[in-house]
Amino acid sequence: MAGKTVLKLSGVERHYGQGETTLSILKGADFELHSGEIVALVAPSGTGKSTLLHLAGLLEHPDAGEVFVGGHACNGLPDDDRTAIRRSEIGFVYQFHHLLPEFTALENIMMPQLIAGLPEREAKERASQLLDYMRIGHRGEHRPAELSGGEQQRVAIARAVANAPRVLLADEPTGNLDPETASYVFDALEALVKQSGLAALIATHNHDLAARMDRRVTIDGGKVVGF
Ligand code: ADP
Numbered sequence: 001m002a003g004k005t006v007l008k009l010s011g012v013e014r015h016y017g018q019g020e021t022t023l024s025i026l027k028g029a030d031f032e033l034h035s036g037e038i039v040a041l042v043a044p045s046g047t048g049k050s051t052l053l054h055l056a057g058l059l060e061h062p063d064a065g066e067v068f069v070g071g072h073a074c075n076g077l078p079d080d081d082r083t084a085i086r087r088s089e090i091g092f093v094y095q096f097h098h099l100l101p102e103f104t105a106l107e108n109i110m111m112p113q114l115i116a117g118l119p120e121r122e123a124k125e126r127a128s129q130l131l132d133y134m135r136i137g138h139r140g141e142h143r144p145a146e147l148s149g150g151e152q153q154r155v156a157i158a159r160a161v162a163n164a165p166r167v168l169l170a171d172e173p174t175g176n177l178d179p180e181t182a183s184y185v186f187d188a189l190e191a192l193v194k195q196s197g198l199a200a201l202i203a204t205h206n207h208d209l210a211a212r213m214d215r216r217v218t219i220d221g222g223k224v225v226g227f
C-alpha cells in the first residue's frame with residue numbers, strides 16, 4: 001500500500017559544536033517516507049527527533065548527506081527555493097499550537113492559503129472543509145482561547161495541511177494532551193492522511209499512538225532504524 005517516496009534522507013549528518021567537543025546527533029541517517037503512510041518517530045528526549053524533523057522540513061541544513069522533498073535534492077538550493085518548497089510541500093505541527101490568538105479557527109486555517117494567493121472565498125471553503133474533516137466544523141468561528149487543547153491541536157493540523165502539502169511533520173503534537181484527547185486528535189489526523197494521500201512523520205512519546213501508526217522508527221547511534 002506504500003505510495004511513492006515524498007521525503008528521503010540520505011546519509012544525513014548533523015553535529016553541534018559544544019565548546020571544545022562536538023555532539024554528533026545524526027551520523028549517516030537514512031529514511032524514506034511514502035505518500036499515504038503515517039510513521040511514528042519514537043526516541044528518548046535529546047536523541048535528535050526535533051533535529052531530524054527540522055532537517056526534513058528544510059528549516060536546517062545537514063552537515064553532510066541530502067534531503068529530498070518530492071524528488072528535489074534540497075541541500076544545495078538557494079534559500080528562496082527551499083522556502084518555496086517548504087511552503088508548498090511541507091506542513092508543520094508543534095506541541096503547542098501557535099495559532100494566532102486574535103483570529104478565529106477558520107481564519108487561522110485561511111491565513112496560509114491567502115498568503116499563497118488563493119481568493120478568500122476558496123480559502124474559506126477549504127478551511128471549513130478541513131474543520132469538518134477534523135470533526136470540529138462547528139467551532140470555526142471561535143478564537144483559540146475559546147477552544148479546548150484537543151480542538152486547538154486539530155485546528156493547528158488543519159492549518160498545517162491548508163495548502164495541501166505532501167508531507168506533514170509533527171513534533172510531539174499530542175504531548176500536551178491527556179491520553180483520551182490525544183487519541184481523538186490522532187483519529188482525525190489519521191482520517192485526513194488516509195483520505196488525502198498525505199504522508200506524516202510524527203515524533204511522539206505516546207506508545208499507544210505509535211502502535212496505531214503504519215511503521216515505527218527510532219534514532220539509534222545517529223541512524224534511523226525501524227523497530
Ligand atoms: P529531541 O527532539 O529528541 O529531544 P533534539 O533534536 O531537540 O532532541 O536535540 C538533540 C540534541 O542536540 C540535544 O542534546 C540538544 O541539546 C542538541 N541540540 C539541538 N539543537 C542544538 C543547537 N542548535 N545547538 C547545540 N546543540 C543542540
Ligand code: MG
Nearest residue numbers: 049050051171
Ligand atoms: Mg524535540
